[in-house]
Amino acid sequence: MTAPTSETTLLIWYCQSCRKSCKVQPPNEDPACTCKTPVPALRPTEVTVLHTPKARPMHALSDEEGRIRALARKGTKVRVTFEAEVVDAMQWSSAGDRGLSFTVRTSDRRRFTFNPQLEGLYIEGIPQEDG
Structure with a gap:
């Protein structure tokens, strides 16, 4: 598969003395002319520049990364x-609606707050291990 290319059309005025570019529009590159008083041509030359995106490096994916x-x-x-520990549980009511929210903390100390009334959310307890 080939990567799509974009193109830009530049207007370039060439110096009549040194034959190098003395004015470029849009000004995305510096002119090459170093004359003290450049003598630009009456009409610009249209130059189309193709831009090909850089190829991204490829690497092999593990089975888990691919999944x-x-x-x-x-x-x-x-x-x-994921497993987490309940840090706080809050009962709330607002405009005739009421519910319960859980704040949990994972083993890497991140906190998440859940409303168990959300469709598709299911929270279950993990049996305590006897130690």
């Missing part, structure tokens, strides 16, 4: 599961 990338498409339904 995760396959899931990272808009509209894919996923189930996310």
Whole structure:
């Protein structure tokens, strides 16, 4: 598969003395003319420059990275599961609506707040280990 290319058209006025560019429009590059008083041509020359994007380095994907990338498409339904410890539980009411929210902390100390009434969210307890 070839990468799409973009092109830019430049107007270049060449110096009549040294035959180098003395004016470029749009000014995205410096003129090459070093004459003290350049003598530009009456009409510019149209030059089309093709821009090819740089090739991205490729690397082999592990099975897990390939699986995760396959899931990272808009509209894919996923189930996310992680273990956390309940830090706080809050009962709330607002405009006749009431509910319960959980704040949990994961093992890497990140905090998340959940409303268990959200559709598709399921929270379950983990049995305590006897030690």
